[in-house]
Amino acid sequence: MTTPLVKDRVYRSPMAVVGGVLLLAIICWLGVDALIRGHGRTPWLALAAMILIVPLVIAFTLRPAVFAGEDRLRVRNPFRVVTLPWGEVAALRSGYSNEVITKSGAKYQLWSIPVSLRGRKKAARRTAKAEADAQRGRQGAEGRMPGGFGGGFRALRDTDGATGPTRAETDRIMDDLRELLESREAAESAQGEVTVRWAYEVAAPAVAGAVLLAILLAVG
Incomplete structure (x- = not known):
């Protein structure tokens, strides 16, 4: 069994995770209260709203992550997962957002590494x-x-004790990813095709909740 040259690194936004947990706690508290104490259509409206909102909160706060391994970069954004072999990555760019750019010119935002x-x-x-x-x-x-x-x-x-130029946390993360790209882009095992998978497990419940909520509001 071959020992990996580079241990996989996982990057998430701590503030997004904390915010997501707090939002889910508030939504569950209000939603369960409406389900138990509500009258008439209120429980159904609360249920539809929870089915719609909970997946979206998870998608934009808890779900985003970047997984950097020795052969590929896997970007898990709110509604899709992009797997990029290092050999297909042209650049990692930082501006008002952090992005990975492929050699074909496609750009994917790194949601879990926001620019501050x-x-x-x-x-x-x-x-x-x-x-x-x-x-x-x-x-x-x-x-x-x-x-x-x-x-x-x-x-x-x-x-x-004076240190050299300091960098913002997300900029240091991007520097680390660029170093990993430089060291692995020519490796034979880091070649392949870019794949994109849509997160139907997030989109489907949200769409179902939106449809149910729209029907309840239309029926009146």
């Missing part, structure tokens, strides 16, 4: 602060070394 403009600004501020601290440390060292060793050594010590 706030995170980028925060990382940029940390980088600017680290660079300013390092610059002040160098200037202090140059200014104090001739006249007194103590100040110079203290300045050098203060800048020892």
Whole structure:
């Protein structure tokens, strides 16, 4: 049995998962209450709304994930699963959203790795602060070394822990995926065709709930 060269990595959005769990808890609480205490058409409307809303909440919060293995990238988005051998990936692009682009020109958004403009600004501020601290440390060292060793050594010590440019979390994830792409795109086992599978297990219940809700509202 061959040991995998790269252990599969799974990327999800923690905030989306937490938000999804809270939304499901609220929906279930309100829905079950309406089913038990409701009168007339209320229980049926509550049931139809739950059948419609619950799959959509799961689809957009708990379901999205990116699975990165040694041979392929599997992108599980709300309504479809895209499997891309590394040999078919042309680029991983970050802009206002993170996307994977195939050699045929197709683009697929990475729902579970959302771009955080706030995170980028925060990382940029940390980088600017680290660079300013390092610059002040160098200037202090140059200014104090001739006249007194103590100040110079203290300045050098203060800048020892300064880190290089920082990156937002999702940008670091994209960097990791790009490194994996570069190391595996030429591998023989990483070749193949891109496949797309629609998530009927999510769409079918949502459509059924929408149809039932529409019928109940139409009947009045």
